[in-house]
Amino acid sequence: MSLTFFTPGPAQLYPTFEKHLQTFVSEQLGSISHRSQQYRDLHKFTVQQVRTLLNVPETHQVLFLGSASEAWERILFSCVELESFHLVNGSFSKKFHDYSQGLCKYAHLQEKPMGEGFSASEVIVPEYAELIATTHNETSSGVQMPVSEIHKLKQKYPDKFIAVDIVSSAPYPELDFNLIDTAFFSVQKAFGLPAGLGVWIVNEKCLQKAEYIRNQYSIGAHNDLPTLWKNALNNETPATPNVMGIYLLGKVAEDFNRIGVKAMRKETEQKADLIYKFIESTSGFSPFVTEKKYRSQTVVVANTEAPSADIIKAIKEKGMVIGSGYGKYKASQLRIANFPATSLEQIQSLLHALKAL
Amino acid sequence: MSLTFFTPGPAQLYPTFEKHLQTFVSEQLGSISHRSQQYRDLHKFTVQQVRTLLNVPETHQVLFLGSASEAWERILFSCVELESFHLVNGSFSKKFHDYSQGLCKYAHLQEKPMGEGFSASEVIVPEYAELIATTHNETSSGVQMPVSEIHKLKQKYPDKFIAVDIVSSAPYPELDFNLIDTAFFSVQKAFGLPAGLGVWIVNEKCLQKAEYIRNQYSIGAHNDLPTLWKNALNNETPATPNVMGIYLLGKVAEDFNRIGVKAMRKETEQKADLIYKFIESTSGFSPFVTEKKYRSQTVVVANTEAPSADIIKAIKEKGMVIGSGYGKYKASQLRIANFPATSLEQIQSLLHALKAL
Numbered sequence: 001m002s003l004t005f006f007t008p009g010p011a012q013l014y015p016t017f018e019k020h021l022q023t024f025v026s027e028q029l030g031s032i033s034h035r036s037q038q039y040r041d042l043h044k045f046t047v048q049q050v051r052t053l054l055n056v057p058e059t060h061q062v063l064f065l066g067s068a069s070e071a072w073e074r075i076l077f078s079c080v081e082l083e084s085f086h087l088v089n090g091s092f093s094k095k096f097h098d099y100s101q102g103l104c105k106y107a108h109l110q111e112k113p114m115g116e117g118f119s120a121s122e123v124i125v126p127e128y129a130e131l132i133a134t135t136h137n138e139t140s141s142g143v144q145m146p147v148s149e150i151h152k153l154k155q156k157y158p159d160k161f162i163a164v165d166i167v168s169s170a171p172y173p174e175l176d177f178n179l180i181d182t183a184f185f186s187v188q189k190a191f192g193l194p195a196g197l198g199v200w201i202v203n204e205k206c207l208q209k210a211e212y213i214r215n216q217y218s219i220g221a222h223n224d225l226p227t228l229w230k231n232a233l234n235n236e237t238p239a240t241p242n243v244m245g246i247y248l249l250g251k252v253a254e255d256f257n258r259i260g261v262k263a264m265r266k267e268t269e270q271k272a273d274l275i276y277k278f279i280e281s282t283s284g285f286s287p288f289v290t291e292k293k294y295r296s297q298t299v300v301v302a303n304t305e306a307p308s309a310d311i312i313k314a315i316k317e318k319g320m321v322i323g324s325g326y327g328k329y330k331a332s333q334l335r336i337a338n339f340p341a342t343s344l345e346q347i348q349s350l351l352h353a354l355k356a357l
Numbered sequence: 358m359s360l361t362f363f364t365p366g367p368a369q370l371y372p373t374f375e376k377h378l379q380t381f382v383s384e385q386l387g388s389i390s391h392r393s394q395q396y397r398d399l400h401k402f403t404v405q406q407v408r409t410l411l412n413v414p415e416t417h418q419v420l421f422l423g424s425a426s427e428a429w430e431r432i433l434f435s436c437v438e439l440e441s442f443h444l445v446n447g448s449f450s451k452k453f454h455d456y457s458q459g460l461c462k463y464a465h466l467q468e469k470p471m472g473e474g475f476s477a478s479e480v481i482v483p484e485y486a487e488l489i490a491t492t493h494n495e496t497s498s499g500v501q502m503p504v505s506e507i508h509k510l511k512q513k514y515p516d517k518f519i520a521v522d523i524v525s526s527a528p529y530p531e532l533d534f535n536l537i538d539t540a541f542f543s544v545q546k547a548f549g550l551p552a553g554l555g556v557w558i559v560n561e562k563c564l565q566k567a568e569y570i571r572n573q574y575s576i577g578a579h580n581d582l583p584t585l586w587k588n589a590l591n592n593e594t595p596a597t598p599n600v601m602g603i604y605l606l607g608k609v610a611e612d613f614n615r616i617g618v619k620a621m622r623k624e625t626e627q628k629a630d631l632i633y634k635f636i637e638s639t640s641g642f643s644p645f646v647t648e649k650k651y652r653s654q655t656v657v658v659a660n661t662e663a664p665s666a667d668i669i670k671a672i673k674e675k676g677m678v679i680g681s682g683y684g685k686y687k688a689s690q691l692r693i694a695n696f697p698a699t700s701l702e703q704i705q706s707l708l709h710a711l712k713a714l
Contacts, residue, residue, distance in 0.1 A: 005388040010597065013387050021382065030370050030551035031362040033680070066423020066553075069596035073579035102578030188597060194387035196423075196553050196599030220577075221459030222430035239426035240545055242553025242599065243367065323390070 003316070004346055005337075007323040008139050008168055008299045012341040014192030020251040021244075029247055039243065040235035046250030047235070053171050053253050053261055056201055060177055063228045064241050065198035068167045070223065071184035072099045074200065075131070078210035078225040079161045079182070080105050081217065085129035087118050087145070090138035091326060092165065097133070114141040114329070115301075117294025120152035130209075131161040137169035139189075140326035142301030142335065143294050147173045154179045161206065168337075169298045170199075171261055172268050182206055187249050190298060192341035197245030200228075256340070264340055271338050271347045272297040278351045285354075288333060300336045301325070308334050311357060318353045360673070361703055362694075364680040365496050365525055365656045369698040371549030377608040381601055391600060397592035399600070403607030404592070410528050410610050410618055413558055417534055420585045421598050422555035425524045427580065428541035429456045431557060432488070435567035435582040436518045436539070437462050438574065442486035444475050444502070447495035448683060449522065454490070471498040471686070472658075474651030477509035487566075488518040494526035496546075497683035499658030499692065500651050504530045511536045518563065525694075526655045528618055529625050539563055544606050547655060549698035554602030557585075613697070621697055628695050628704045629654040635708045642711075645690060657693045658682070665691050668714060675710045 005012040024030065032038050047062045056062060065071055076084060076099055084105050086097040089112040100107035108126045112118065118134075125132055132153060137144050154162045161181045166173055170185035177183075182202040188195035202225065210225040219225065227238045256264055276295060279285040279302040288301040304311055308324055308331055315322055325333025338347070362369040381387065389395050404419045413419060422428055433441060433456055441462050443454040446469040457464035465483045469475065475491075482489055489510060494501050511519045518538045523530055527542035534540075539559040545552035559582065567582040576582065584595045613621060633652060636642040636659040645658040661668055665681055665688055672679055682690025695704070 003385060003388070005385070007388070007390060010388050010390060010600065013385075017387075018382060021378070025375060025378065028360060028362070028370075030374075030545075031360070031364070031367050031678075033364060033367060034552070066427065066599075067596045070423065070579050073577065076578070099578035102575060102581065104575045186597065188387075194599075194601045195391070195597040196602055218459060218461045220430065221433070221456035222427050224459065239424045240367065240543065240552040242423075242551075242602075244551045244601075245553055245599075321388075 001319055003319055003321050004342065005321045006342060006350055007321055008335050008337040009186070009189040010195050011189055011337050011339050012192060013194070014252050014255070014341045016252060016255050017192060017248065020248050024244055024247050030244060032243070034236065034240050034243060042243070042247055042250065043235040046246050046253065049250050049253035049257060050199065052257050054175070054201070055177065057177050060201050060203045061229055061232045063200040063202060063232055064237055064246055065200055065223055066196070066242070068184050068186035068198040069095070071198050071200045072096045073103070074220065074223055074225060075163050075182055075184070076100050076103050076105060077218070077220040078202070078206050078213070079131045079163070081130060081213050082106060083108065083126070083128045084131045084133060085109070085125050086133040087123065087135065089116055089118065089143055090114050090135070090140035092139055092167070093133070093135040096135070096165065115143060115288050115290070117143045117289070117291060118145055118149065120149045120156055123153055125157050125160060129160060131163060132157060133163050135165040136173050137166065137296050137298055139168040139299055141288065142296045142299045143289050144169065144296040146293055147175060151176055151179050161209070169296070171256060172265055172298055174265065177201070177203070187245060190339040191249060191252050192339060193245065193248050193252060197242045197249060199249070267344065268297050268338060268340070271344055272300060274347055274351065275300045275336055275338060278354070282355060298338050300338060302334045302336065304332060304334055307331055311354070314357055315350070315353055320350050320353060322350070358676055360676055360678050361699065362678045363699060363707055364678055365692050365694040366543070366546040367552050368546055368694050368696050369549060370551070371609050371612070371698045373609060373612050374549060374605065377605050381604050386604055387601060389600070391593065391597050396600065399604055399607065400592040403603050403610065406607050406610035406614060407556065409614050411532070411558070412534065414534050417558050417560045418586055418589045420557040420559060420589055421594055421603055422557055422580055423553070423599070425541050425543035425555040426452070428555050428557045429453045430460065431577065431580055431582060432520050432539055432541070433457050433460050433462060434577040435559070435563050435570070436488045436520070438487060438570050439463060440465065440483070440486045441488045441490060442466070442482050443490040444480065444492065445469070446473055446475065446500055447471050447492070447497035449496055449524070450490070450492040453492070453522065472500060472645050472647070474500045474646070474648060475502055475506065477506045477513055480510055482514050482517060486517060488520060489514060490520050492522040493530050494523065494653050494655055496525040496656055498645065499653045499656045500646050501526065501653040503650055504532060508533055508536050518566070526653070528613060529622055529655055531622070534558070534560070544602060547696040548606060548609050549696060550602065550605050550609060554599045554606065556606070624701065625654050625695060625697070628701055629657060631704055631708065632657045632693055632695060635711070639712060655695050657695060659691045659693065660689060661691055664688055668711070671714055672707070672710055677707050677710060679707070
């Protein structure tokens with residue numbers, strides 16, 4: 001039986017994935033040299049599609065890494081000489097903070113319990129912090145930081161770098177890259193592709209800072225920003241990249257662009273609205289995130305009265321897979337991904353099945 | 358027209374690749390959680406097949422990274438507090454050295470021109486160097502360091518760590534992991550898979566050293582050895598890994614194990630022998646590596662009298678792709694990969710076509 005995945009990543013694969021994979025195989029793209037014109041054309045195509053989709057200006061490069069977690073490290077190496085600042089309200093924002101400590105930086109944090117969100121007005125960034133690390137979508141708790149609040153935060157601290165984790169939400173958030181220095185995502189979430197590729201969007205100011213820092217401290221040796229940037233100008237990567245992942249991302253981003261990112265964002269909101277209405281109005285379920293403005297549009301977290309494992313099991317018997325809660329909420333919550341790969345009709349089927357339990 | 362790739366990586370895909378890819382897709386493995394038992398079973402299977410293939414004892418872990426280049430960085434972070442030592446005779450051994458400098462370590466080197474190899478007896482390792490970095494197969498020059506010389510070098514300096522780059526030769530070299538502390542490879546070479554996965558084999562001594570170093574210096578934050586190791590004990594990875602790459606590696610390694618690594622090594626030598634005999638005896642060609650004991654069995658480099666680009670073009674018209682020389686030898690050399698994905702018959706066809714030029 002073929003399953004439909006509503007899990008927050010790895011997730012349901014996008015409907016066109018198999019077709020693009022078949023082309024990759026039949027055109028023998030797994031064998032081409034990563035120093036050939038054929039590769040450079042493929043690389044350039046993907047970068048262009050991502051630029052169009054996320055409205056990334058020429059001041060920023062689109063770079064490829066092994067995972068989004070690698071981006072945490074590379075951003076900290078590149079933008080932080082001594083001190084970083086982190087908004088922490090879940091496991092992934094906490095890991096970004098922990099990476100800074102792992103690199104022997106001083107990592108400040110402002111913390112809230114899981115399920116709560118941040119507004120720009122309440123954030124106080126310490127004077128010497130060089131980077132503000134934000135998480136647009138906390139995959140662990142289903143909290144989003146509204147894009148308007150992220151933009152306001154940068155306007156409040158225009159001299160500090162701002163990084164935005166859009167791992168489990170891109171291309172939903174409409175970031176203004178005139179304000180955002182760097183952002184990153186991975187392909188196994190809303191792009192509906194197999195895991196193994198991280199995408200790092202980063203501006204020239206970060207490059208300049210990295211070049212400054214390396215006069216005194218290490219900025220890493222593998223995929224360091226100046227080397228990645230130099231290679232990107234030639235549509236290449238320093239090491240042999242995940243060519244398959246880059247190809248598939250380009251083709252799926254092209255599919256997204258054909259639909260139009262505005263229409264996709266609207267559909268995401270319509271589907272999210274259905275899910276939230278269901279968990280608000282159905283006994284046995286309630287939304288974990290109480291303040292509506294902080295509710296994620298791409299990963300919905302629901303408290304359950306029954307053990308969530310029982311619900312997951314019953315739903316799986318109907319051919320659908322939903323995620324458990326994260327960490328200490330594993331047994332008492334569900335996480336339902338709302339990515340482009342699952343249609344309005346599939347969401348309706350899921351809610352119908354949950355209703356019938 | 359379907360091409361046959363004799364390029365040194367990305368390379369010809371292994372004949373069973375498509376079948377395994379199809380299974381990956383039909384079993385929806387691109388959507389499974391990397392924290393599920395299904396993933397852990399998949400991970401464990403691949404590790405077991407790699408252990409069997411390369412005779413890796415339980416003292417060593419088999420870890421997954423984004424690329425083999427990443428392994429350079431992680432080895433240096435983990436095993437070198439202050440000083441490393443590098444045998445350099447080509448571009449990739451040089452990059453390992455440069456990574457050490459990039460991490461602000463003191464990187465000693467003993468250098469030879471491209472095309473020349475190292476014997477253990479001539480190597481002098483500085484007293485304070487903590488790690489000896491060797492390259493079994495220099496993909497840029499077609500020079501191998503015989504396994505016996507690598508083993509002798511460790512026996513000469515038993516208290517130092519030894520790392521072996523087997524990127525473009527594994528599973529050919531029969532390393533004795535009782536002597537070798539760490540080794541690494543990537544899957545787009547002799548395993549005949551799409552790029553995007555590095556494999557890092559590393560022992561407990563390296564782990565202990567990393568745990569010691571991190572009391573004083575950063576050992577990196579992403580894929581740091583203690584975190585990778587801890588996750589590996591549970592058949593997991595710290596971040597979402599390239600599940601497709603790990604699955605395909607396990608299946609191809611299983612295919613290799615069915616044939617038997619001894620038979621595979623013998624076939625590699627037979628095919629290499631054919632290629633070397635051809636370039637030694639055919640006018641217009643000569644082997645770049647003059648000393649036979651240093652000639653790579655997996656990447657054969659030939660000097661050409663005619664511009665190598667002309668030969669590459671003519672051969673491509675016959676449906677075969679061979680590599681150009683590396684760096685300054687781009688125009689005057691050919692690099693011919695001799696990986697398991699290309700059969701004896703295919704090698705014969707290539708040599709026949711080269712003869713007929």
